[in-house]
Amino acid sequence: MSIIGSIGNLAVDQAALRLRLDTASRQVSTGQKAQVYGDLRPEARRAIDLRGEVARREAYANAADRALARADATQTVLGRLQEIAATVGAEALRAKTMATTGAEALARTAAAALAEVAALLNTRHGGEYLFGGSDVTAPPVPDAENVTTGPMATAITASVATLDATNAATVLADTVTAATDAATSPFSAFLEGAGTTEATRAVQVADGERVQIGVFANRGQDGEVVASWGRELLRNLAVMAAVTPALAAEGGGWSGLMDSVASAMGVAATSLANEQAMLGAAQQRIGAVSDRHQDTLVALRTQLGSVEEVDLAQAAAEMSLLKLRLEASYEATGMLSRLSLAALLR
Template sequence: MAIAGIGSGTLARLVAQSSTLKSQLTTLSAQSVDGKRGAFYGDIAGQAARAISLRGGIARGEAHAQAIDRALGRTAVAQDALKRLSSVAETFLEEAGKVSRADTSRIGALASNARQAIAEVASLLNTRQGSEYVFSGADAANPPIPDPDGIMTTPMATGIAAALGSLAPGNGSAVLSATLFAASSNVAGDTPFSNYLLDPARGLSEPRQGTLAEDGRIVPTGLFANRNAAASAAASETGSWSRDLLRGLMTLANLSPGQTNAGTDFDAVLGSVKAGLKSAMTALGEESGALGISEARLEAARTRHAEVALALGSQLSDVEEVDLAATLTAMQDTQTRLQASWKALSMLSGLSLVDFLR
């Protein structure tokens, strides 16, 4: 409000005071609605840089927490698959232990069950979490077993079948060498595994995938269908729990009662199967255990992010938000002072300039 002819003095100061009080009331009114000191960083003056830094820290923590949630979803699915794969290996290790040359009645049923188990293993290796295949390494958009229904027609399966078909007294060692060769191949097309996983320049040499749980800290979570991720391969002839498991099942799938005529060579083949299945079980346990350690680390990181977010949020609130109770009190006080100022201004503005100057 302005009064013509008066640029200084009591009336001018009162006008300025009223204008200031009105501006303060407008600000306090806005703050009482949304609890914020202002809509722009300029409204918090020297605290703007701190607010930006705090918001950046909160955003990074949220991004890490979201990545951890996705990773834990994948690891939970992977753990279920590993558990079932281990159960398959354990079941057939037990069943193979019941077979002997003296009792051939179990062999036919065992071979049939092994063929069904091979299909289940292929399906488990193609386990997905959402759109991602958990055993595909970095190639998560594509299945590690491209043709699970045709697994028994791969050179790995047919090679093992041919070797078992030749089992006879005196050639047990040659049969085992042939099954090992078929199961260990990294030539594209020779095994059920994808070309990506078998490529020396890509999947065969890539490091284990991980999750960025915190700035500069990656937790390993990736798995491979064709090779071990964390498990030791020291006790494995093929070097991989999946190959040990498939080799054993494919060998059992091609057993027949007549092969017991090979005598001790039959025993050697069966003994190799049991050793391979036991090795697969051990490695699957190691994979599951290592993944469990990673899950614990991820969960601990997620908890830390939640705690840090709470602390940073509190600090940001101190910078950007007002004390609502204090704001409402200040707004009421300012409104009272403004009304008094307007009343005084109204009274003074009614005087003539001559009366005012007397």
């Protein structure tokens, strides 16, 4: 073979070496075997399938994390509401025996609790209201700031003011009407309409597996609307906020009114505890599914790494070797070029 032919062969080899060196350099830089799936043949299909499964599991795990954060925020509010129901309910029983002094203190305590409950029911997490059902952009209690003087409280105050020795049952019935009638209800039009029957919010945590995490301000965990814990809290707190020393001094229906309020607050506290328990069970279920996703993701990413990622130490060693071979080839080309020039000059 002539010197010119040898130089040509070296040039072809050098082009191939440069291509391999470029590939090795990119692999060392990125840690990936290839830039496109086509270069992963025959493992391209497996890589695509693994990436799809990783994305699917990540989506479920992220949804579970968001749901758990929302449930945690909801649990905090429910805990405080349960505390208010138990505490103020006990205050009603104490006020029953303390006459005028108890009535005055009870009214102040209940008014403050009423404002707090309304504000708590309007709690938001991640920019969404927690207790408004699917209407996440509107507050469940539209006029929470003025709930102590709003239509429900005003109507209840007027009813309580008529209390005498014979009409406690009528007064209580009127307060229920004030808390449920569309004109005086403290809840949003959505909650008093479609929100009374819509499905509870749930999160998709796996294929074919949804877990309910929604809690409605106007519905109990058993679906009860009229006597739901939220409505009973607001109604009975408004009743207690409306009492006066004069009503307590009059006697008559005072004892029956306080017994009814204390009983209703106890039922609300129990309902809230049940709500917390159900949500806690949902959290445990979501957490368990999330853990399974995370464990599976570790295995999937390991498999994907074996398909797509390079051994950096091996790739770096190969790159160094290719550089040496390419440099040697260049030197050989230079030497042959000099020999060819010398032959031409002879």
